[in-house]
Amino acid sequence: MRQPTDIPAAGPLQAVEPSISGRSRNPGDRVWGGVLVALGGLVLVVAGAIVLVLGDAARPAYGQLGILKFLTSSDWDPVAGSFGALPFIYGTLVTSLVAIFFAVPISIGLALFLSEMGPARLRPVVSFAIETLAAIPSVVYGLWGLFVLVPLLRNPIEPMLGKALGFLPMFKGPPIGLGYLAAGLILAVMILPTIASVIIEVLKTVPPSLREGALALGATRWEAIRMAVLPYGRAGIIGATLLGLGRALGETMAVTMVIGNSPEVHASLFAPGYSLPAVIANEFAEATGDLHLAALAGLGLVLFGITIILNVCARLLVWKVARGPVGVRA
Secondary structure, eight states, rough: OOOOOEEEEEEEOOOOOOHHHHHHHHHHHHHHHHHHHHHHHHHHHHHHHHHHHHHHHHHHHHHHHOOHHHHHHHOOBBTTTTTOOOHHHHHHHHHHHHHHHHHHHHHHHHHHHHIIIIIIITTHHHHHHHHHHHHOOOHHHHHHHIIHHHHHHIIIIIHHHHHHHHSSGGGGOOOOSSSHHHHHHHHHHHHHHHHHHHHHHHHSSOOHHHHHHHHTTTTHHHIIIIIHHHHHTTHHHHHHHHHHHHHHOOOEEEHHSSBBBOOOOSSSSTTTOOOOHHHHHTTTTTOOSSSHHHHHHHHHHHHHHHHHHOOOOOHHHHHHHHHHGGGOOO
């Protein structure tokens, strides 16, 4: 009599991974994957080449003046061979922060208007206006700042701010119009379309169930936006803010026309100043000495470094915000 064969005991179903060996051996897939890897590596090569070229060009300035002295000195005198980057770093950061201070709330308001609360007939008009602002050249913004914004700041805005908030150092000084405040406001207008466009796309990804759930619990329309919509999109809002800040740091022509071009450090927003892109654009064509050219290249390397630091901080901040509080993580 034939003995029954041993049948293995039934166990839990195990997932079988599909074999991709056939696809991996496809020459077309290998070529396409290689092209993508090469394109990704090309970005790193270009960034590394920029650092190497700027570092080599700035070596005489860093070697003769010292990196620490170059970054912390406030004296910029090409005739005497004295170069300090502090006024330009300060001016770049101050004008960019002023721009973010004004642009972010307005951008969030425009995004909420276009995605949540605006009338359907009016939304295309506002959206077209935002797109038009993004297409205006930088020099046109500079001319508008010279002929419209600067006179308004000189009289009556800066005198009014001086009377109301003159006890603060940032609102002291003569109201000349040109200065950090004018440059910051110009930058705010220029980066507003970038920030608003990204936030609009972020808010469009909010699930309708969040709004409906908040409204079903008795929340008003604004409470539903404040408690459900904005918290869901906060990572994207922070990312949009830092993206606009990155553009503000590198803006050149419009800032050059309204900042006053004074290589000094002032606490007052009314005072004239200078920025890293502006001084490079103004003096590079007229620089004759090797040390002067090296100092300008050093300023470019400093600006590149600030941008890299900003991008790293942006990645970390967005990652941290996207993870959420410890108690609510999955």
